[in-house]
Amino acid sequence: MYQNKRYSLYITFITFLLVVFGVFMVYSASSVWALAKFNDSFYYLKRQSLFALLGGIGFFIMTKISSDFLYKNATKIMIVSLVLLGLVLIPGLGIERNGSRSWFGIGPFAVQPSELFKIAIVIYAAKYISTHFNETKRLKGFLSLLLMMVIGFVLIMLQPDFGTAIVILSSLVLMMFITKLPTKYFVMMGGVGVLMIVALIIMAPYRFQRITAFINPWSDPLGSGFQIIQSLYAIGPGALLGNGLFASYQKHFYLPEPQTDFIFAIIVEEFGLVGGIIILIAFALLFIFGFKLALNQDREFDALLITGLLGLIMVQVIINLGVVVSLLPVTGITLPLISYGGSSLSVCLCSLGLIASRK
Amino acid sequence: MIEAISFKKIKIIEVLSIVALVLVGTKLSYETIIRNEILEAKANDLWERSFPLVAPRGLILDRNNNALAINNPTYSVAVIPFQVVDKENAARLIAPILDTKEEVIYEKISKKASIIRLHPEGRRISLAEASKINDLHLEGVYLINDNERFYPYGESMASLLGFVGIDNQGLAGIESYYDKYLTGVDGTLNYLTDAKGGLFENKSSRIVAPLDGLNLNLTLDIEIQNVLEREMSNAWIKYNPKEIIALAIDPNNGEILGIGNRPTYNNNNYQDYDQEVYNRTLAVFSSFEPGSTFKAITFASALDAGVIDMDNDYYYDKGYEIVAGVRIKSWKKGGHGLQTFLEVLQNSSNPGFVEISRRLGKDRLYAYYKKFGVGEKTGVDISGENKGIMFSYDKYGPLEQATSSFGQGVSLTAIQLATMFSATINGGYLYTPHIAKSIYTSQTNEIVYTFPSTPKRQVISKEASDKMRRALECVVALGSGRKAYVDGYRVGGKTGTAQIAENGVYQDGRYVLSFIAAAPMDDPKVVIYFAMREPKNTIQYGGTTVGPIMGSILREVLPILKVEKRESPINREYNWDDVKSYEVENYIGLEKNKVKSKYFKFAYFGEGNKVIDQLPKEGELLKEGSTIMIMLGE
Structure with missing residues (x-):
């Protein structure tokens, strides 16, 4: 279809525009820290460029993979990624960073199996829903999907990586939402979700502090409110047009690891509200063209796959930006395509490769 | 055609995602535009060192x-x-x-x-x-x-x-x-x-x-200060006292022209000294019985109240007065005999002041002392001021009234005494003494504030004050303050010799010797007070020891104040050419009817037929036609 080709082209274009800008901003945001930590201001730039290259290759490989192949191998991919998720928890195999055992070390790089799991479960869910669509009018029809989801969710929470778990859960809910499952189940699920969040907060009270911190970060300026305040100190002074290229103050050790979760704050500090809005529009266009593509699919599997993969990116974007502008509590989710991070960037590009190539 | 998917729901998700981004954009606009100033200010505090x-x-x-x-x-x-x-x-x-x-x-x-x-x-x-x-x-x-x-x-x-x-x-x-x-x-x-x-x-x-x-x-004048300092240093060596206080103030506005004390310290190395030394400006901190210097205050009160006519009222000092069973003696054995009240002051006669206190009575005496500020801080702008000691009204009995009139039982700081002494000669006004004159900015030399000199209250009338000037001048010219006399200047003042009391008991041989003086008496420009506590190797008498010090202070201070030399009419009185003066003969011991003179008239006091005293004394010059007072007795 000619229309779909055009959407694919737009998606590809926006994707790489964001990636190139992201690499550039990773350099701007990270150079000060990089110089201090590694005595090389280009440290993060070099690595992110490499990730972008690998991700780009991944993107084009994914465009060559047919829906049939994915459909047939969905279960295998799912099992492999579940095994990896299990293995990463074993001390010695998995590397711990910032309190989460989420990485495999490969040479100088670290790979996050949970990133792979995101794609795997979406593919699996797309297949499962499309083959069992007759049963999807009732919740019972989702049982084995729910089982997979719970296993994956539990494994990720064991790392623990609360943010990724939320993203995956949200994406799956979106996939189920677009089936003809009655809305009442989602209301129920919402209730269960709230209960789970309450349970999680009771299990780890620091999460509650994070929640209250975003409402009034100055109540605990050196503790839970610290990152939010530092983020606002980048955004607020940015004003309409920003301080100008490379002119962020907050990246000078004030904002911790500005190249990851809070890169959007640095973008606004340097390019102002205008720069921030342009990024928001870019993401909005990405979602619009993605959903248009989903609506134009002939097969349920493809439509579900696009929605699921797009849902993953969408949820991450919204949560990350929500955190940076202090609408949501701090979760530790990076900004897709822009934040520094190899696994995240590669998997995100692969996802978009899969989306863009659905005819 | 897709059966399992709801297109409508995909649209819903799409719309929700855009709504979410719009929310982010709205919050972003709020933080960057509306909260820009607040956040930038806070961030600046963070960035700025x-x-x-x-x-x-x-x-x-x-x-x-x-x-x-x-x-x-x-x-x-x-x-x-x-x-x-x-x-x-x-x-x-x-x-x-x-x-x-x-x-x-x-x-x-x-x-x-x-x-x-x-x-x-x-x-x-x-x-x-x-x-x-x-x-x-x-x-x-x-x-x-x-x-x-x-x-x-x-x-x-x-x-x-x-x-x-x-x-x-x-x-x-x-x-x-x-x-x-x-x-x-x-x-x-x-x-x-x-x-x-x-x-x-x-x-x-x-x-x-x-x-x-x-x-x-400051109101201080360094030249005057230097004079005080030099005299204190000399006295410190010569008399080895426990304390010296010197104070010079302008009686017309309370401005302190010089203030100092011994012991002192070097404030460039204050760490080497005791806190007791450097926290005390003795002129405001140290209070003691003023002794006879206080008679000036009592005398001024009596003049103001009109209970004495200092030239024409007489008092016979027989050497003592008995008050409440206590014998109050004159410092001169046998007393000063018949005196005008001016001479009572000149001779510093204690029984004479007992008489003055009796004439004033408890209420008036107490009220005058209160008005002069006895027992009340002057409010001087120097820290550590002491308010001294004044009797409570209830405990102010006849003996207290008598002793306080000549400066015993009350306790004053130097600044209090100088302030009230000023009031006796400046027209009757009690000023708040002060050391700060004005403040100005170093950038523009512009005076920012001038400290006011306002009288607190009028204590005595101008007439009484005028009389006081003459009375005090006579003390120096003719009376106990003669040693402070400075040739060519009209100096007035009063000596003080006060025994030190410790725990209510007067200590033998331990005195505060003091002198308070003012000049020139026709228009007083300065009041100087000098006091030594427990000086050694000297006559324990204020007039003898401190008098000459006061004299040399005045000799230098008056030219600094540009006071012109002029002769006192008190001395000139004896040299008038138009009226002849004659020497007074001795009449003491004569029968009343043997008292005769070609030049003078006589007035008689007392009961009896024998002259026991006369005024003026033998040998003094008196204008022709003047009256000689004759005290009769048995």
């Missing part, structure tokens, strides 16, 4: 702009730890210059702070030390201009001026009392740094200029 710029303290000057407290420029060392690359090396180089241990410096410059002052070893260092540090060219090590207070007159006025602490804060004396004017507002050099204290390159710094402290002019 400041380097102190020390404000010079205001100078203290005398009334003629002679500097009494000045600032000497010095340097202090400040370090921005983050900028010091090799801290060990820096410590090794700096330590010997500041005469301290390497570890001490190392520990300080390794602290996590944006800026560190090397305190105390790096404070107020000499120019030589500063230039050595400057020559090291160490990055992150800075020299700040600092000021060190210096008192050019050192020990003189130390108690008055006080001193400042390491941060130039006033700790004693004027420095402390007027600290708020003298202290400047330190400025800052503000610059932006990263979170570790490193300077941002190419970012301009902002200077908040220091605001110099205000200069303070």
